[in-house]
Amino acid sequence: MGLPRTFVGFSSTDRHCYELMGAWKKNSRFDFNFADCQLNMAINSEDEDYIKRKCRERIDMAGTFALLIGKDTRSKHKYVRWEIQVAIEKGCHLIGINLDGSRSLNPDLCPAVMQGVGAVFVPYSPAIIAHALANPTNSERGDYSYSQAIYKALGY
Incomplete structure (x- = not known):
């Protein structure tokens, strides 16, 4: 089976976290990989x-949409919310990646459009994100988080 084709959405203030995910892919110490469908470079345009x-x-191009959820993600309406809506319409597997370390939905930080739509929520850490990418678990409705047993098996 090929690598999960994934589009990673994020607020511009969290770009460094997205870039670190690219470093995880390149580092042999991490068992972390995905086919990145993110734009190769910033678009030099003001045309929305x-x-x-x-x-x-x-x-x-992606089968999975992963959202980095930071302090200001909830308030990003112009592109982040729109990207989530497009991913939902397409039927992508949804992963909410909590930059605050939460293992479940944090409704104070997560955009409302990503809540109650079958997304799995994980902390920002390579092993659990890799697990979520390799094991899509979207529930039909509601929000999903992994059991303590999964975290324990992954060494958390």
Whole structure:
């Protein structure tokens, strides 16, 4: 089976966390990998329709949408909320990655559009994110988090 094709959404203030995920992929100490469908470089345009069209093309390539959820993610309406909506419409597996270390949904930080739609929520850590990428578990409705047994098996 191939690598999970994944589009990672994030607030611009959390870009460094996305870049660290790329470093995890390159580091042999981590068993972490995915086919990154994110844009290869920032789009040099102010045209919102053009930017959204390019992002939609990349989300359409992905089977999984992973959202880095930081302190200001909930308030990002122009692109982050829109990306989530496109991923939901496409039927992507949804992973909420909590930068605050939470193992479940944090409704104070997570955009409302990502709540109650079958996403699994995990902390920002390579082993559990890799597990979520390799084992899609979207519930039909509601929010999902892994059991303590899964974390223990992964060495947490």
